[in-house]
Amino acid sequence: MSEEEWPPKRLPVRYLEGQGWQVLLPQANGNNDEWLEVDGEDDARLIARAPVLRYEYHEHPGSVSADELDRAARALRRYWPCLMARMLARFAADMRTACD
Numbered sequence: 001m002s003e004e005e006w007p008p009k010r011l012p013v014r015y016l017e018g019q020g021w022q023v024l025l026p027q028a029n030g031n032n033d034e035w036l037e038v039d040g041e042d043d044a045r046l047i048a049r050a051p052v053l054r055y056e057y058h059e060h061p062g063s064v065s066a067d068e069l070d071r072a073a074r075a076l077r078r079y080w081p082c083l084m085a086r087m088l089a090r091f092a093a094d095m096r097t098a099c100d
Contacts, residue, residue, distance in 0.1 A: 008052055011024055011047065020038070021039070022036060022038065022044065036079055046072045053068065
């Protein structure tokens, strides 16, 4: 994945017998993308959807829930602590604050 797609798509997910669920993580330089092993399909699907959630939060306010953002942020932090996890958690908090 050498260039960021816009609008972003879900990250690729696969299941390998004996290895379990994995999500393909793009590397910033576009080289050496790597498969991240996760504990189950739910976590794989949440992590795979993270780029789409970020896009939808900004481009289509109200199209994602704070709960969905929180679940994705927790999954990302568990396996791949990164800027995206912190960003989704902040979006969820901002949404909750706006609703109070």
